[in-house]
Amino acid sequence: MGMLMLPDAVGGANWQGGVLDPETGMLYVSSSTVLRPMSLESAPDLSDMDYIAYMGSSRIGPHGLPLVKPPYGRITAIDLNTGDHKWMIANADTPDWVKDIPALKGINIPRTGLPDRVGMLVTKTLLFAGEGAGLIRFGRWRWK
Numbered sequence: 001m002g003m004l005m006l007p008d009a010v011g012g013a014n015w016q017g018g019v020l021d022p023e024t025g026m027l028y029v030s031s032s033t034v035l036r037p038m039s040l041e042s043a044p045d046l047s048d049m050d051y052i053a054y055m056g057s058s059r060i061g062p063h064g065l066p067l068v069k070p071p072y073g074r075i076t077a078i079d080l081n082t083g084d085h086k087w088m089i090a091n092a093d094t095p096d097w098v099k100d101i102p103a104l105k106g107i108n109i110p111r112t113g114l115p116d117r118v119g120m121l122v123t124k125t126l127l128f129a130g131e132g133a134g135l136i137r138f139g140r141w142r143w144k
Helices: none
Strands: 002-005 018-021 026-032 036-041 052-055 073-079 085-090 120-122 127-129
Touching: 018 120, 026 120, 026 127
Parallel strands: none
Antiparallel strands: 002 036, 018 026, 026 073, 036 052, 073 085, 120 127
């Protein structure tokens, strides 16, 4: 027996942090939205502990899509002087695992972003952001 976690253990904004432009007071935060089943399971072949955390696939919705709507990953600009969210954008294009679903053929899908940890760097005039670290895998995997 398990539970559905939203955000999951590697989701939200808790891992990668944000970047701050101290001159403008703008904070740029990378975050992801992933709903995933999680449980405790006995796995004596993986650990000498009685139970380990097991995270199932996030793609448990219709046609192998996540149960949450995109963006799956985003960057949000927050004005620390007012607390206002100035803008939000998906952190990457739509991945092939979404575009290649036969039921979506012929549908124009806007950027969905990736539910991944995105590194960022801010300068006086530019915000640089990666499209993920490639650390998140979809499917069945065990987190030790």
